[in-house]
Amino acid sequence: MGFAAKKTEKKYSYADYLEWEDNQRWEIIKGDVYDMSPSPLRKHQFISIELSWQIKNFLKANKRPCEAYHAPFDIRFPESVKNDEEIIDVVQPDIVVICDYSKLDRRGCHGAPDFIIEILSPYTAHKDHNIKRDLYEKNKVKEYWIIDPSNKIVTVYILDEKNRYEKPMIHSKQGKLKVAALEGLEIDFDDIFSASVFE
Template identity: 45%
Template sequence: MGLPKRDAARHTYGEYLRWPEEARYELIDGVAYAMAPAPSRRHQEVLLELARQVANALEGHPCRPFIAPFDVRLPRAGEADDEIDTVVQPDLSVVCDPRKLDDLGCRGAPDWIVEVLSPTTASHDHILKRAVYERAGVREYWLVHPVDRIVTVYRLDGARFGVPEVCELIGRQSVGVLPQIEIDWDRFAALFPQ
C-alpha cells in the first residue's frame, strides 16, 4: 500500500512551493504523494540518535547533515527549479558539495540518504524512492527497519545500485561513501522493540 496521491495531475516544484504549509507532499515524477502523518515516537528517537551520531562524526568536515523536513530537489537535467518534478524529504541526508545547497534546501543528489521505515512509508521508500535515488545518483541509500532490527544498504555501482547489503542493527557500521561516519547500533538498543 502506497502513500495517497494528492490528485491525478502532474505537478512541478513551482506549484509545490505555493501549496499550504500544513499539507506536506513529496513529488515523484510530477505525482504529489501526501506525506504520512507525524511519525511515531520511536521513529523520531531513532532518527534523532542517527542524526546525533552523524553530526558528531562530521564536525569540522565540509559534509553537512540534514533531517526532514528538508527539500531535496532532483532535476533530470538543467531545468529551472520551478520546472523540477521530483522533490523529496528524506529522513536524513548528507550533502558534501556545498554548491548543491541553497536557501530552499538541496538541488541535486545528496551523497548519503537514510530513511527510517514505518508501516505507512515502507513500500514508498523501498520502491519509489529507491528508484528515484538511484536515477539521481545518490551514492549510498540506507533503509533502517527498527521493528526487524536490520538495515538495507544500497551503494551506487556505476549508474545503478548494486546488490543490497542487509545487516543486523548490532555493533558498529561504517558508511561506505563516508567512512568517517560509523554508526554505533548498540546505542539504539533501548529504542528497538524486543
C-alpha cells in the same frame, strides 16, 4: 510519513509545491504527489534524532566539509533542471548528508546528496523500497540506507562504478555499520536498538 502511495491524478511540479500550505508535508515523484501525514511514530523519531547526533558529531570532530540535515528538508532532482515548473521530483528524506556545497541553497538541496537515510513506517515501506530507491539511483545518490524499526534491519544500497546500486546488503545485527560514502564514519546501532523505546 505518509499514506501508502497516496497520490493525485494530476501531475505537479516544484512551482506548485511552493504554493501549498506550510503546515502540510508532501513529496513529488515523477509529478505524482504523495501525502506525508500522519506524523512519524515514536521509534521513528528516536532513530532519526540518534542518527543525526552521531553523524553531526562525526562531521564536526573530523572537520569534514559536509552538512547533515533531517526532515523536513527539501531535495530537488535533477540538478540539471533549473526551472521550478520543470522540476517534478521533490522529496524530504529523513536524513541527508551533502558534501558538495554548490548543491545547497536557501530552499534546501538541488541535486544528489552523498548519503540518504529513510526510516520506514507502515505507510512508506513500498515507496521507500521501490519508488525512492529508483529515484535515488537515477540521480546518483552514492549511498542509501533504509531502516526498519520494527524488525531492527538496515538495508544498504551503494552506487557502483556503473552508477547502479549494487545488490543490497542486509544488516540485522546490532553493532557498528560503516558508511561507505563518508570514510571513517561508523553508525553505532547498539545504543539505538537496545533503547527502552524498542522494548
